Amino acid sequence: MAPPLPPLPTILHADLDAFYASVEQLLDPALRGRPIAVGGGVVLAASYEAKAHGVHGGMSGWRAKQLCPALVFVGGHFSEYQRLADQVMAILGDFTPFVQRISIDEAFLDVAGTVHLFGPPGAIAQQLRSRVRDEVGLPISVGAAATKHLAKIASQVAKPDGVVVVDPRHERAFLDPLPVGLVWGIGPVTQQRLADRGIRTIGQLAASPTDSLEQFLGRALGSKVGALAANRDHRKVQPNGRAGSVGAQSAFGRCEPSPELLRAVLGRLADRVASRLRAKQRAGRTVTVRVRFAGMKAVTRSRTGAQPLATTLTLTETAESLVRQALADHPDELQISLLAISVSKLVDQPVLQMELPVLPDDAVRAGSPSGSARWAVDHSIDAVRRRFGRAAVGYAGVELSPMGSVPDEFRELAEHEL
DNA sequence: TCTGGGGTCCTAGGACCC
DNA sequence: TCTGGGGTCCTAGGACCC
Numbered sequence: 149m150a151p152p153l154p155p156l157p158t159i160l161h162a163d164l165d166a167f168y169a170s171v172e173q174l175l176d177p178a179l180r181g182r183p184i185a186v187g188g189g190v191v192l193a194a195s196y197e198a199k200a201h202g203v204h205g206g207m208s209g210w211r212a213k214q215l216c217p218a219l220v221f222v223g224g225h226f227s228e229y230q231r232l233a234d235q236v237m238a239i240l241g242d243f244t245p246f247v248q249r250i251s252i253d254e255a256f257l258d259v260a261g262t263v264h265l266f267g268p269p270g271a272i273a274q275q276l277r278s279r280v281r282d283e284v285g286l287p288i289s290v291g292a293a294a295t296k297h298l299a300k301i302a303s304q305v306a307k308p309d310g311v312v313v314v315d316p317r318h319e320r321a322f323l324d325p326l327p328v329g330l331v332w333g334i335g336p337v338t339q340q341r342l343a344d345r346g347i348r349t350i351g352q353l354a355a356s357p358t359d360s361l362e363q364f365l366g367r368a369l370g371s372k373v374g375a376l377a378a379n380r381d382h383r384k385v386q387p388n389g390r391a392g393s394v395g396a397q398s399a400f401g402r403c404e405p406s407p408e409l410l411r412a413v414l415g416r417l418a419d420r421v422a423s424r425l426r427a428k429q430r431a432g433r434t435v436t437v438r439v440r441f442a443g444m445k446a447v448t449r450s451r452t453g454a455q456p457l458a459t460t461l462t463l464t465e466t467a468e469s470l471v472r473q474a475l476a477d478h479p480d481e482l483q484i485s486l487l488a489i490s491v492s493k494l495v496d497q498p499v500l501q502m503e504l505p506v507l508p509d510d511a512v513r514a515g516s517p518s519g520s521a522r523w524a525v526d527h528s529i530d531a532v533r534r535r536f537g538r539a540a541v542g543y544a545g546v547e548l549s550p551m552g553s554v555p556d557e558f559r560e561l562a563e564h565e566l
Numbered sequence: 567t568c569t570g571g572g573g574t575c576c577t578a579g580g581a582c583c584c
Numbered sequence: 585t586c587t588g589g590g591g592t593c594c595t596a597g598g599a600c601c602c
Contacts (some may be wrong), residue, residue, distance in 0.1 A: 187570090189570085190569075190570055192570080205602095206569070206570080207569090208567060208568085208569075210567070211567070250601090250602080251573095251601085251602050252602085253602085254602080332600090332601080333575090333599085333600065333601085334600085335599060335600045335601080336599095336600090337598090337599065337600085338599080338600090391572095391573075391574095392573085392574075393572090393573070393574085394572090394573090395571090395572060395573075396571080396572080397570085397571060397572075398570095398571085399569085399570060399571080434594085434595095436595095436596095444568080444569080446597090446598095447596080447597080448595085448596060448597070449595085449596080450594085450595060450596075451594095451595090452593085452594060452595085486570095488571090488572095490572090490573090571602105572601100572602085573600100573601080573602085574599105574600080574601075574602105575598105575599090575600085575601100576597105576598085576599085576600105577596100577597085577598085578595100578596090578597090579594105579595090579596095580593105580594085580595085581592100581593085581594080581595105582591100582592085582593085582594105583590100583591085583592085583593105584589100584590085584591085
């Protein structure tokens with residue numbers, strides 16, 4: 149039998165460059181060519197002109213200004229980000245039905261079935277970039293390789309505004325000189341641990357004995373690196389699955405965890421999470437809270453119930469009880485700096501768009517409404533908000549809370565390049 | 567000048583059942 | 585009666601990604 153042909157580099161990873169900042173420069177020509185940062189107190193995204201001065205996401209605003217005095221801060225046009233990114237994804241879909249979007253601004257494509265229509269992967273990458281540039285006006289980088297992992301690394305190397313095709317016959321030559329931090333799953337912690345052992349490049353990593361590496365890196369990462377080095381990364385580009393959890397968090401300076409604070413913050417977070425669950429027609433059985441103390445140490449507490457939940461008031465109460473539990477387990481911690489709520493083990497919970505049911509009597513009389521009354525209250529609030537906007541109505545003490553320093557739109561989009 | 571927000575995946579230990 | 589092994593679910597913690 150003839151030896152199998154080497155796989156073609158038909159997996160593409162397309163990644164918009166400095167996405168939020170590029171959109172701002174697209175919307176306002178006066179910003180083009182200038183160092184800009186999206187955000188204020190903290191930099192959410194920086195243009196390449198700003199990055200040249202060392203500005204990057206996650207940096208405090210004043211530090212960024214120190215590094216780059218000419219830096220211009222701009223507020224975010226969040227609905228524009230979503231709209232333009234969706235346009236880009238639609239263009240990607242013209243080259244193959246196998247598009248897997250992994251965040252607002254990046255996606256994998258498998259073009260194995262369409263090379264006969266559009267030419268080899270490198271040519272497809274160029275056509276795709278031209279169309280995004282011409283029709284949307286944004287720069288996008290593309291990596292092409294035989295596997296997702298490698299394509300992702302290639303697109304990072306291609307930035308800004310470029311293409312890198314990794315020939316499957318020369319993968320090691322491509323990978324070996326690159327820094328280990330480009331490997332998926334190697335973050336700052338692991339990078340430091342590797343550096344302590346003199347390992348900085350992927351080549352050095354691949355050359356070190358696997359068993360001892362696995363011993364100190366953990367089996368998961370060890371096998372991941374092994375698979376990468378041996379080109380055994382066989383994950384397919386697959387249609388997007390549905391989210392496995394829905395959560396929200398809120399950071400505030402350092403505060404004493406008074407009952408009033410807990411009520412206000414958890415009520416607001418539960419309102420966000422539960423209304424998003426209802427909008428997706430989903431509900432979840434497991435509620436997890438996260439409490440971060442003043443020293444950045446964080447703990448979690450979770451509870452799994454028999455019935456899936458998507459009710460604001462029930463979620464608030466469950467979260468409150470879990471947070472109290474976490475606080476009681478750490479009596480030495482006097483201040484907290486963040487609270488988070490997440491709901492997982494999600495199931496479908498279709499909701500008929502029916503007229504509002506008549507409130508049961510017990511809801512009117514009792515201080516604590518019944519399950520069906522809670523359902524009715526939530527859905528009437530959702531309905532009003534659909535018509536008049538989110539701020540139109542809410543739970544007492546929830547909307548009035550001074551805690552929401554970050555506008556809700558800010559929270560809708562997961563940030564990138566941090 | 568302490569560091570925002572929304573997710574995923576992995577590990578480990580314990581409970582529980584067969 | 586004692587013991588072992590496997591499977592599944594739950595909780596908690598941590599690293600990482602965008």
